[in-house]
Amino acid sequence: MSKPAASNLLDSAVPCCPPMAQQRVGAAAATELAVAFKALGDPVRLQLMSMIASAPGGEICVCDLTPSFEVSGSTISHHLKTLREAGLVDAERRASWVYYRPRPALMRQLATLLTPAGDDLTPS
């Protein structure tokens, strides 16, 4: 559990991703970033991601996620795995329960990437 997450975007020293409105995304970067966007490209996963990202205390138990959906527990687990492998969330087992927390680094990269031309982004 909590694999290193295939993407090397997370630990890459390269600034990597200015807004796509300012610079084209190369083929290699596109392949990696598309994994993250694809992970968000499902209604269930998007809701899961939002529930994890907005969790008070910074983390949330799977047992608090599952009851919010119509789909089966195994399906939720499968979606969570997708989010994990995309590098968007991190999981940790404590006692009988598994807790998920967001990984803001990638979220911020995606947000920056989508910033339209002329928009300001988190001015220091």
Added chain:
Amino acid sequence: MSKPAASNLLDSAVPCCPPMAQQRVGAAAATELAVAFKALGDPVRLQLMSMIASAPGGEICVCDLTPSFEVSGSTISHHLKTLREAGLVDAERRASWVYYRPRPALMRQLATLLTPAGDDLTPS
């Protein structure tokens, strides 16, 4: 061409989408937003989107997009249709050529949605 784009997020008066780190995304909103993320969840489409978003002059001809990829022209056209129907780009035919331009409104919504907790977003 240039269909109304199924999403009602574009012309909706509702503020709609605070950062997901601040508020859970509802099932209905998730279904619509997931369409946009899914559209970006393919390497070719992500590059296409970045080429359109970064186009000098705010628009770019399909004939300038197609040669950058290995895939066939019909495949590019299909991907562009996906981006159009997701509300991310707009197309216009002029003479023999079709020009694509970005739709910053949705881009900004997605960027805002992904803004992590504690981050500042384009302060007015």
Added chain:
DNA sequence: CGTCGAGCTTGACATGTATCGAATCCGCGT
């Protein structure tokens, strides 16, 4: 130990998607 509950994994299936070639459409020149 044994078993119980929470979550993950596996196997299977139906649906969706990416891709291509061929056909079609649409302006433009000749």
Added chain:
DNA sequence: ACGCGGATTCGATACATGTCAAGCTCGACG
């Protein structure tokens, strides 16, 4: 009118994905 080149659409096919039921793993607690 005719053909040409750019772009989209159509039909077909191989592959990926979402979903579930069933089985498995890991701690906890008697």
